[in-house]
Amino acid sequence: MATTLTPPDTDDTSVPPADLPPGLERNAEKAESRRGFLIGLPAYAYLVLFFAIPLAIVVVYSFATRSPSGLTVLADWNLRSYVRLTDSLVLAITWRSLWIATFTTVVSLVVAYPFAYYLATRPPRTRAILLVLVMIPFWSNFLVRTFAWRLLLSSDGPVTRILEFVGFANPRLLFTPTAVIIGLVYGYLPFMILPLYASLERMDHSLVEAARDLYATGWEAFRKVTWPLSKPGVIAGSILVFIPSFGAYVTPEVLGGTGTTMLGSYIGRQFVGTASDWPFGSSLSVAILFVMMIAAMFYFRSGGKDL
Amino acid sequence: MSEMTEVTTTGQTAAPAPTETPAVSLHAVTKRFPGGKGSEPVVAVDHIDLGIIDGEFFSLLGPSGCGKTTTLRMIAGFEYPSAGSIRIFDEEVGLKPPNKRPVNTVFQSYALFPHMTVAQNIAFGLEMKDVGRDEIQRRVAEVIDLVQLEGRENRKPKQLSGGQQQRVALARALVNRPKVLLLDEPLGALDLKLRQAMQIELKQMQEKVGITFVYVTHDQEEALTMSDRIAVMDSGNLLQVGSPEEIYDHPRTRFVADFIGETNLLEATVVDRRTAELGDGTPVRLDSDAATGTAVTLAVRPEKLGLVRADAERNHDLDAVHGTVDRVTFMGNAIAYHVTIEGGRIPFGIEIRQGNAPGIEHFAVGDEVRVRWAPSSASVLED
Amino acid sequence: MSIVDAGSAPAVAEDSVARPRRTVDRVLAGNAWMVFAFLYLPILVLIVLSFNDNDRVGVWTEASLRWYGEMFQHSRIMGALRTSIVVAVLSTAVSTVLGTAAALSLERFRYKSQRAFDGLLYLPVIIPDITMAVMLLLFFVQAFDIVLLVTGVGMSRGLGTITLAHIAFNISFVALVVRARLSGLDSSLEEAAADLYASRWLAFRRVTLPLIAPGVAGGALLALTLSLDDVVIAEFVSGAGTTTLPVFVFGALRRGISPLINAVSVLMLVGSILLVVGSLAISRRRTGG
Numbered sequence: 001m002a003t004t005l006t007p008p009d010t011d012d013t014s015v016p017p018a019d020l021p022p023g024l025e026r027n028a029e030k031a032e033s034r035r036g037f038l039i040g041l042p043a044y045a046y047l048v049l050f051f052a053i054p055l056a057i058v059v060v061y062s063f064a065t066r067s068p069s070g071l072t073v074l075a076d077w078n079l080r081s082y083v084r085l086t087d088s089l090v091l092a093i094t095w096r097s098l099w100i101a102t103f104t105t106v107v108s109l110v111v112a113y114p115f116a117y118y119l120a121t122r123p124p125r126t127r128a129i130l131l132v133l134v135m136i137p138f139w140s141n142f143l144v145r146t147f148a149w150r151l152l153l154s155s156d157g158p159v160t161r162i163l164e165f166v167g168f169a170n171p172r173l174l175f176t177p178t179a180v181i182i183g184l185v186y187g188y189l190p191f192m193i194l195p196l197y198a199s200l201e202r203m204d205h206s207l208v209e210a211a212r213d214l215y216a217t218g219w220e221a222f223r224k225v226t227w228p229l230s231k232p233g234v235i236a237g238s239i240l241v242f243i244p245s246f247g248a249y250v251t252p253e254v255l256g257g258t259g260t261t262m263l264g265s266y267i268g269r270q271f272v273g274t275a276s277d278w279p280f281g282s283s284l285s286v287a288i289l290f291v292m293m294i295a296a297m298f299y300f301r302s303g304g305k306d307l
Numbered sequence: 308m309s310e311m312t313e314v315t316t317t318g319q320t321a322a323p324a325p326t327e328t329p330a331v332s333l334h335a336v337t338k339r340f341p342g343g344k345g346s347e348p349v350v351a352v353d354h355i356d357l358g359i360i361d362g363e364f365f366s367l368l369g370p371s372g373c374g375k376t377t378t379l380r381m382i383a384g385f386e387y388p389s390a391g392s393i394r395i396f397d398e399e400v401g402l403k404p405p406n407k408r409p410v411n412t413v414f415q416s417y418a419l420f421p422h423m424t425v426a427q428n429i430a431f432g433l434e435m436k437d438v439g440r441d442e443i444q445r446r447v448a449e450v451i452d453l454v455q456l457e458g459r460e461n462r463k464p465k466q467l468s469g470g471q472q473q474r475v476a477l478a479r480a481l482v483n484r485p486k487v488l489l490l491d492e493p494l495g496a497l498d499l500k501l502r503q504a505m506q507i508e509l510k511q512m513q514e515k516v517g518i519t520f521v522y523v524t525h526d527q528e529e530a531l532t533m534s535d536r537i538a539v540m541d542s543g544n545l546l547q548v549g550s551p552e553e554i555y556d557h558p559r560t561r562f563v564a565d566f567i568g569e570t571n572l573l574e575a576t577v578v579d580r581r582t583a584e585l586g587d588g589t590p591v592r593l594d595s596d597a598a599t600g601t602a603v604t605l606a607v608r609p610e611k612l613g614l615v616r617a618d619a620e621r622n623h624d625l626d627a628v629h630g631t632v633d634r635v636t637f638m639g640n641a642i643a644y645h646v647t648i649e650g651g652r653i654p655f656g657i658e659i660r661q662g663n664a665p666g667i668e669h670f671a672v673g674d675e676v677r678v679r680w681a682p683s684s685a686s687v688l689e690d
Numbered sequence: 691m692s693i694v695d696a697g698s699a700p701a702v703a704e705d706s707v708a709r710p711r712r713t714v715d716r717v718l719a720g721n722a723w724m725v726f727a728f729l730y731l732p733i734l735v736l737i738v739l740s741f742n743d744n745d746r747v748g749v750w751t752e753a754s755l756r757w758y759g760e761m762f763q764h765s766r767i768m769g770a771l772r773t774s775i776v777v778a779v780l781s782t783a784v785s786t787v788l789g790t791a792a793a794l795s796l797e798r799f800r801y802k803s804q805r806a807f808d809g810l811l812y813l814p815v816i817i818p819d820i821t822m823a824v825m826l827l828l829f830f831v832q833a834f835d836i837v838l839l840v841t842g843v844g845m846s847r848g849l850g851t852i853t854l855a856h857i858a859f860n861i862s863f864v865a866l867v868v869r870a871r872l873s874g875l876d877s878s879l880e881e882a883a884a885d886l887y888a889s890r891w892l893a894f895r896r897v898t899l900p901l902i903a904p905g906v907a908g909g910a911l912l913a914l915t916l917s918l919d920d921v922v923i924a925e926f927v928s929g930a931g932t933t934t935l936p937v938f939v940f941g942a943l944r945r946g947i948s949p950l951i952n953a954v955s956v957l958m959l960v961g962s963i964l965l966v967v968g969s970l971a972i973s974r975r976r977t978g979g
Contacts, residue, residue, distance in 0.1 A: 025387035025389055025390075025402065028402050033799060033801035033802075034801070035799065036795045036798065037795065037799070037801045039791050039794055039795040040791060040792045040795025042791060043791055043792035043795075043811070043861050044807050044810065046788060046858065047811065047814070047862075051810070051814055051858050053829060054825035054829035055813075057828045057832055058825045058828055114721045114722075115718075115722055117718060118722045121718075132970065133729075135966070137733060139963070139965075139966040140733070140958075140959050140962040141955070141958045142921075143936045143955075143958075144955040144958050145732065147736070147943060148733055148735060148736040148955070149732055150947065151732075151947075154747070156746070156747075156749065158735060186728070186729075189729070244818065244819075246818075247821065249818075249819060249921075250922065253943075264818060264819075267820050268820055268823075268922075268926075278828070282824065285821045285824045288818060288820075289817060289818075292816055383881075383885060384885075385884075385885075405885050406884045406885070406886075406887045406888055406889060406893075410885075414878045414881070415878075416876055418876060418878040418881065418882035420883075420897055420901075431883070431886050431888070431896070432885075432886030435889075479882075
């Protein structure tokens, strides 16, 4: 009978002690964990050496002193570099970076949302082709793409010519904040399109039909269903555009002028030439890093996982 | 429990020779998974003992999260038990990695290697065991013949239908001639018709190859159709082990009665070894060792109940309670009556299912009826 | 949704409900065309102008290959190009191996310090280029000072430091891409391999690796592109003698533009587009077969 193999279920307590001492499986799992750790170790070690330690050095430098000749003295630790963060010049540059980055983000969103919506509602084959067409400029050289705008916006470039033709007197775009914003939107637009596309494409479109069925107009269906459901994409895209725009270095250098210095280029200037001030540049870097971490935190909080 | 023994001896689980070593034996096996941050570990499998006889088709049946898959994964080696012993033909394998165990698995998702052809998938295990090329070819051809996949050797899994993928998964495991084949809800992804066809086919194949099958499923019908024996699990515990007939006709606990098939539960109080009474004193018969006055729950399957008009002649061999038909549902192959019984402390409903053969009396809503059953059809539950 | 296929509108009677949607669809399509124009026109203008014979960038005279000729004669440009390629290939090779290993380690195992490593791996992705550049500059300056002090050997920034810096950010990007692929891979495939007697290493080589190969290739392509794209970090950690091509172009742009830069830009553009299109074609053929 079956019960010769399966002990009667009446008594659980009288079972002889387990053949396998408890905790032994823990050892097997530990060995497994160790193996996983060792596989990752080379990458971690590399990042500790070439990322974590450099980061620590920047923090150390931010407390150091600049000698009159421009060299950095690793002694006499002080907070002077941090105090300078509140200089009116620094505040003005920070403020400018902030609004240029915000403006860039808003423009990108306004342009990218309908585009992503259009993309997400195409038949699959068209969708794939259009996506590749979005990606190709994104994969081509950033500096070159920015440089192309310098050609377009220059005083004898096509955009200026067209504006003159339309009737603007002496239109000047290059070296203005407008040029920088155009360049940033151009550079980071795919960062906005892709998360928006992902969230819109994932959306169940019968939800919109359900809303229409329940007497919503097209606009109401969008506002009450599509928009709230695409919000994670909006947040992710906005942060992905805002972060690099805020720390931009190349774009303002190529398209901007003296009046459009942004934080990124300002930091860069602290490390080159005779006016260099490494401790101050370091404290600026720490500050900007701090802002980025907060933005990134929002990004992860919003459910974003990868680029 | 004299009844129990009666059924068991007529069931398929005729006593194995006492000396025979079980194909798989679990002894006090427990699996705890670390809980979330700061919380208690979750006990997925709680101290279970189980012996699976060589050559039988054994099912682990239970709702999702009951520990059946974890149990299977511990036998396969994908999880290590937190305590206890797992033996396969008397060899302790508890902490052996899966590639060192004489078992093979058919996965729920089939887990066919998408980058390999059908033949490459099937040959994989033999290659890993360093079987010679000619031998591999011969055995792969043989097993492809067995699962009737001739002509599809060079297809990729993606190019096959669900049923064909299922056969490849089966062939890939069987070709290694495992001592035990583990199947994790292998028919779950198939549609109903195909699933029913595959149930029969799987059972026939198991008889043909003579390998012990350990089959995990949450589908009670599947388990009843295919198994030699079934173990019903719930929240990490083994509730009952037995032949399909035993499990179905004589569930031992409320959970088993409820999970397998449909059932009517009647609360009664024991009068003596052969009698109990409902709330109003209506006597019903049963077999119980419980002391007089003990409250027990009886379980009776709807199709084991008979229905006669209240004024019909009494048959004293059958228990009978009074009631009123309050719902009639036509089900095609049967008619289900919902009858409200006044006999309890509070009125309760029971479901009766009658075949639809000519000559069987039909009832209408409002009819006064007597519900009756053979004493052996009622099981006394332990909880 | 019913606006999915606007192009093939049926010739049946237009009902009044479909009308406003069609307007919306037109606006959407118009916006899409403008976005594509915005994305591609600047590149087209750049390409056209690179064939302009005139010394002034904006004044068109006649088409010629003059600037391309000058570019290939220009020893500094060719040197920078060589540096760029060497750095990109080396940093891609190293970061692909390390990044893939890190992805495997994080995605397929559980251990204590995992969360910390996860964070360490993500940081280089979100950190602004300029901060990373400053960090690495200070690190190399400090490290070389120490080396000089201890061993008396003077080291200078150049190809080596650029490569090391590029590996540092590329590991993270490779790991990110490979992890996405790994997390989409049914882990029961690896269990099936183990169940069929494959050792850890064989299961990886025969099952996991072939299946994550597109992800690894994608990660490598991203690493290659990022390395060829980078200006800021390379500018800070390169020495006086060795620069990469983007750093050279960036420097030239600061001094004012010359048509020569157009030609160099088109070279870089064509290079990166060829890379992407080529890899797309390869991946398509592989999945198609």
